[in-house]
Amino acid sequence: MALTPASGELVLNIFSSLAQFERRLLQERTRAGLAAARARGRKGGRRAVSKSAPKVMMARHMYHDKSLSINEICETLKISRATFFRYVSLAKDAA
Numbered sequence: 001m002a003l004t005p006a007s008g009e010l011v012l013n014i015f016s017s018l019a020q021f022e023r024r025l026l027q028e029r030t031r032a033g034l035a036a037a038r039a040r041g042r043k044g045g046r047r048a049v050s051k052s053a054p055k056v057m058m059a060r061h062m063y064h065d066k067s068l069s070i071n072e073i074c075e076t077l078k079i080s081r082a083t084f085f086r087y088v089s090l091a092k093d094a095a
Contacts, residue, residue, distance in 0.1 A: 049086075049087070049090065051090050055077055055079065055087065056087045056090055058077060059073060059077060059079070059084055059087040059088060060087065060088060062076070062077075063084075063088050070084060
């Protein structure tokens, strides 16, 4: 049995509607799960880096020592340049 253009369009629309319905269900379940976690006192995301964390203090010390370049400091601490500058600004706020 071959599908006519009209019946093919109907089948396509039905599958599209089912896919959209599944996506909305997933979104609702995700929101409900996040709300339940918040009600239990859980908070999402990464933990904030402490101003007294060893890598933050080491980055600040190495930066003010001026014996190494920023790239060398980043390689030594195994961090990116963006993380390095974030650490230096955190240490600056602490001082």
